[in-house]
Amino acid sequence: MLNALPWAVSAWLLAIGLYGMVSSRHVVHLIGCLSVVQASTYVLLLAAGFRWNAIAPIFYSFAPGTPAVDPVVQALVLTDIVVGATVTALLLALALELHKKRGTLDPDQLRPLSRERKG
């Protein structure tokens, strides 16, 4: 039961994040929901490398060979966080510029090429 929990949490975060994005009414909210989607990958990665009754993979005060959780996935999560920060920062910068130009961040009104020209 407990073993399945992180996988279920991850799937739930993915689903709820996508739902939030689809039903969003504000670009910043949409970006927040994208971060929720990303959070599902954190949980999934950590679950993939977790071991019961194991130490953190730092062998400063433990003998090498003591069972530890998988350090590889932790490195992956770290990279994931960097990627997420980059993308979120870029998206928020785009949103900020858009708000300056259009005065709104309602996705209903932000559609590239959708303003038809007369004639």
Add this chain to the structure above:
Amino acid sequence: MMWLSVLPPLPVVGPLVIAGLLLMASHGLPRPIPDIIALATTAFTCILCLLLMRHAGHQPLVYWFGGWVPRHGFPLGVGFVIDPIGALLAAFIGLLFFATLVFAWGYYDEVHAHFHVLMLLFMSGMIGFCFTHDLFNMFVWFELMSVAAFALTGYQLRTSALEGALNFTVTNAVGSYLFLAGIALIYSRVGALDFGALERGVAAQPHDVVVISAFVLLTTALLIKAAQVPFQAWLSDAHAVAPSPVSVIFSGAMVSIGIYGIAKLAWSVFAPSGEIRHVIRVLLLAMGAFSTVIGGVMALLQRHLKRLLAFSTISHVGILLIGVALWERGALAGVFVYFIGHGLVKGALFMVAGILLALCGSIDEIELRGRGRGIWPAGVAMAAGGLLLAGLPVGLMSGGSDFIAAGANALGQGWLLWVVSLGAGCTGGAVLRSSGRVFLGLGPVAGHERHSPTEEDKEKADRPLWLMLVPTTALLVLSLVGTRFASDVISRATLRFMRPDNAMILDGAQAIPAAALALRAPPISYTAWLSVALALAIAACSLFHHRMTRRASRYFQPIRPVLTSLRALHSGDVRQYVMWMAVGLAAFALAFAVS
């Protein structure tokens, strides 16, 4: 050879270092210096990749970062494994960047060389993606190229560019997270990230649900990048609003590299699983066929030229996906030939669009009617590009599609030839129609595309025509020459691509000798003429016989709702795109559950 052993990471690391230095020095450099440095770097990278290709022909070049070589067949570090196909594609990418930077000479006024820095990052991301032999490393390069692409789309901070960049970023970011989720799943089952070790893991448990889920997630992410139906909608927004030099790279290499990723993962990791092979043969084939047709039809409905070309990219990348999904050596060789041919032709066409934006101040086919007369050489290039897209039987594109057609025939899937001709005919026809209207002033003032969305747009005008025409012509000429050579090299190397030599890479065994013979070029498929005829007919109908078209359109009345809803799918609303992505992912997973 000592020097050869340190060469493999250089095409990636070199541009990265130069990009960093350029960024540091960008405040002090006078204007042409960043241009020159970036041009020299791309040219150097291209030559280096060609050199690597020559040496990889004998046996793949293996490079383990930090000297972490595998022990007892288990990979400890991250490696690059360069086979001739990866090296050739990397060389092509370098060439495309070189041509684009020539095209963009003086495009940007500002002194800070941010454009060049981003372009170099973009290039190293793509080349790293071609070279890597590690799933997570692949994700890192994927992400580097995505982020550079996002930033380049919105680079000019125009309103529509910002909106397009937002859609592009959101959809592709979801794709990256799916990719990462796939990595987590397969790592949890196999405990390694190296392609060779993963392949062995998959071979040990080919029916495992977790492995199959990982395949679904990874492939969906790459299909989003490759803009295949139903994941395609971001592409037309991003390509239409990005600066023209950036669109050249997007359509020429970035989108099709998603297909390369799918082929790479399918052949070198997931091939041992029968279920996965089956779904590739059925589902990905259908997806490619759908994309080919829908992209072609949508291209016909556009009057925004860059958007038109963007939809034609969806169509042609669909043909690439068909080639991969046929799961056959000849078709796969055709995919790589077509990859390069399409990149060259489509790059040249986006350059023509850029010339129109710069010299005629518009990208709207209707508004530009007859205004291209003064720059007729660009019109010749555009018409030639249209004919090549339609499948005119010369050059790399037709060489590639002949291989794919022969593969389809050999597998008894002859109907695919009709799909390919329909898609190619529609996109070629759309391009020919536009060139007739813009450069010859033919056709009615407003066609049936009247209601297409469009907007004011302009690009920097003070660049001479010849400067922009030289790279355009060079790309077109390159797509015509060397077909024999490219087909020979690629068809010989495809066998290595299909059966990666894991015993050599991981266990340090002797390399399997490259005994594979080149495939003989298949005969020109009669459907090539069919699609050229279709393209000419479409162009002629919409330019000359307007009244006839109108009468004929009565018979097409029943499909009008289909066209309207197709158009509605590309509304520009990112929430809809995300919804379709979720639907596509669910359908993909369901296909496995059923089969």
